[in-house]
Amino acid sequence: MPVLVVVGAQWGDEGKGKLVHYLSRSAHAVVRYQGGNNAGHTVVHRGETLALHLLPSGILLPGKVGVLAHGVVISPRGLLEEIRFVKKKKISVRGRLRISLGAHVVMPYHMRLDALRETTERPLGTTRRGIGPCYIDKVARRGIQMADFIDPPAFRKKLDFALESNAAELRRLGKPAQLKKEALRGYRRMAEELRPYCVDTVEYLHQGLSSGKRILFEGAQGVMLDLDVGTYPFVTSSSPVAGGACVGAGLAPRQLDRVLGVAKAYTTRVGAGPFPTEMPAGMAGALREKAGEYGATTGRPRRIGWLDLVQLRRAVKVGGLESLALTKLDVLSGIHPLKICVAYRFRGKPVAHFPVSQSMQFAVEPVYELLPGFSGNIRGLREFGKLPPQAKSYVRRVERLLNLPISFISTGPGAGELILRGPKVW
Structure with a gap:
């Protein structure tokens, strides 16, 4: 399967950078297809935490090609600063970066x-x-x-x-x-400085696909920030969904083989906009400090909420998700009980689907299912069987309610702090 698209399944900041960095090992090229340096993809590389804003996360790995397709908007100054930043980390992009002439x-x-x-x-x-x-x-x-x-x-x-x-x-x-x-x-x-990197990326990508090379597409932001299907007007200016890769990079829909969604084990968003499962300030503040929930681009504190399956079901539909990576499960350790939003109420009546109306998005009340929490330090675990029983129950319940396999579970920020399970995505 030569084409895999990784998209954020919530409001961004889900941990896509880590998954893309891991999956890049099996790819020839990693492609950004929308957004700009408003993205902040955090990766632990060689034991150091790095935040990338324009360069695809896979560029950190030797021999991998990074592509900024025509759907990306590029700050020349910002991009050059980032190129110099990774160069100081002894990572050269020379011969490995392609910038679309149409960006x-x-x-x-x-x-x-x-x-x-x-x-x-x-x-x-x-x-x-x-x-x-x-x-x-x-x-x-x-x-x-x-x-x-x-x-x-x-x-x-x-x-x-x-x-x-x-x-x-x-x-x-x-x-x-x-x-x-x-x-x-x-x-x-x-x-x-930028002229040597500029090429027709449509031709470059199609030549790669014709020769059977694996191409990994890295979405920025998240499905709920999509200009058309997100919580408009509190959205970004592009299309982070998998379909955006077709328009933003010049591929046909039939060329996208698999779509992997990335979601936190809870929910966050930055900035204004509806957030049905937002936690009370005290609890949100404690979890924010524990998890370091501050924007990689702006440093702003992220808003924190419980996992919202109504929102995620919407993301599965509009994002074309075939499997899920669940990140930051380790952050939930010590919280009793755990809550999962399984439905909404609006004016006393049940709502099963994420509403389109902005006023309704602000007014719905979450309906929670309570699950027993788990304790102990699970950071760094790499086997599903070694998780506490309650943590395994939480993951399985999310799978069952979404009717979607969870292929990866992140148990920490490090590259190796990952549990692999379910169907392979490559």
């Missing part, structure tokens, strides 16, 4: 607009990295692609066109600035 470029004015809208209009809890404004320009047909960025005459022409509307928007928000000067600062150096 759109996040410009300094995009970041200005993102920050201003968060402070002057309705805040959505964005990372302020300019991702949304960049996608807006893409849809408005005034975006700058990497093919333009590395071609100075084309870049200046496209920049002048893009600046007209963006400058007007900044004036409307009361913050005019010298946008062209900002956009050109360091431009030539960045264009020269």
Whole structure:
């Protein structure tokens, strides 16, 4: 099976980076197909915790190729900083990084607009990295692609066109600035540095598939942050679901062989938006500190909730999930009892499916099933049979209620702290 897609099954931050890092061992290339450096994929590599924002997690492994496909929006400065960051860790991407000529470029004015809208209009809890404004320009047909960025005459022409509307928007928000000067600062150096990596990634990927090479697709964010099927408007600006890999990388749906979802054994989300199973502040704070639940990109504290199977059933449907990786099971040790949300209530009536209505998403009340908690340190366990009976019961109950096999169980942040069970994904 040459194509595997790994997607977040909740609101992001599920631990996709660790799973992708592990699965990359069996892949030729690892592909990011959407989002930008608003993602924060945390990986323990050679005993050190590293957070990647644009580079695919598999790039850390020798010989693996990292691909940033045309669905990704790229901050040139951010990407070059990340390349230098991994180089300091004695990891060179030379000859192993492919950037799509069709990927759109996040410009300094995009970041200005993102920050201003968060402070002057309705805040959505964005990372302020300019991702949304960049996608807006893409849809408005005034975006700058990497093919333009590395071609100075084309870049200046496209920049002048893009600046007209963006400058007007900044004036409307009361913050005019010298946008062209900002956009050109360091431009030539960045264009020269990135030019060798830029290729037609559609052709590159199809050539790899034709020769039977395994390709791993790494989704950013999570299904519930999808622009179309997530908790709109509290969503990202792209499509993290498996189908997004087709549009964002140029593959046909029939070429996707398997889809693996990643979910925490509880639930988190960053920023504003509905969160039916959110825990009370005291309990959430204790679990946050225990698990280090702070954003890898922004450092913001994550909101914490119980595992929500209504939400996960929705993710299984729209994400095309065929199996699940359950992460951070070790964090639940010592909590008695454990709660799993199995349904919602709305105005006293049962609700079996995740609602589309925003007002209903905020108003539903979770219906919990209580399970006995477990105690003891399970961190680092690699055999399912060695888990406490209550921990095994928790995993099996989630499997049964979702009607989905759990192929991986993470028992800690380390690369080897993983239990393999169920059907193989490769």
